[in-house]
Amino acid sequence: MLFSARVRVGLVGLVVAGGAAAALALGPAGMAVGQSSPPTVGQSSPPIQAQIQVGSHGTLVANGAGVDVSVTASCSGPLVESGNISITLTEAVKGGIASGYGGAGIDCTGTTQTTEVLVIAGSGKAFTKGTAVANANIDACTVDLSFCTNTPVQATITIKK
């Protein structure tokens, strides 16, 4: 999808395919760790491990048309190749709400990876310096799509110039 739909994930928006349950545990410093449950008898899909953490600061881009946010994430699993991270940012500014969405792909190698994700403002107000709420998540599936996990995290970040 070129311009992916601005999907918003709820506080505990676990997507579980193939009937498997997923367990979510919030780690320290706003880091979310998701681990799909072990397959039951008769299932062959392996579990997926994923975690995501949002940096404490964002940086204004193009005078507030966007915000660069640092995201640290990882995912792994024997039949998992890649995942997606997405982030929505919401900030109360003078006269209303500034909000936007950004996303990136991630290779599920088990290695913790950090990248700058550009959150682009949607219709309404531009971002400014201040504090904002970040809702981020990482989702990944096995290559046969029999098993998926979605790990959300929330954090309050500071937006600076």
Place this chain on the structure above:
Amino acid sequence: MLFPAKTRVGLVGLVVAGGAAAAIALGPAGSAVGQASQPVQVQLAVNSPATLVAKGASVDVSVTAGCSANAAPPLLVVEIVENVNGNIALGYGEAAPPCTGASHTFDLLVTAGDTSPNGTSVGPSAPYAKGVAIANASISACTSDGSTCATQQVQPVITIKK
């Protein structure tokens, strides 16, 4: 960088930044009998500056794009987002440049407040103005049988002038 953030490259995607003409050799046309489909190659760059049209109702932006000759016409979408006195101006423009194996540079009209590529309204938009903006652009192309596809996304900051 460990994984792509602002630039997502498909199977083989080349980025030409800074508005330079894109002269690349893209994949051969078609595939030989008995061979698997050749990978699709795509290329995209948004050039700066862009130009205001109709007092900011739209922006004309130069785009350099290409796709390998074994690909069906691609979908190319450019979203331009600008902070105009605290309010967001945003809109979309779309094109389907021919897949010839060479790159093409052309002007694309991005209209403020237009609908997104999936048909949903982007909501109210301020008019564009002189300044800087984010150009969120992508190109996606597949072989005619859909067996292989490639996508590339670029998100440069561009200047908008009168």
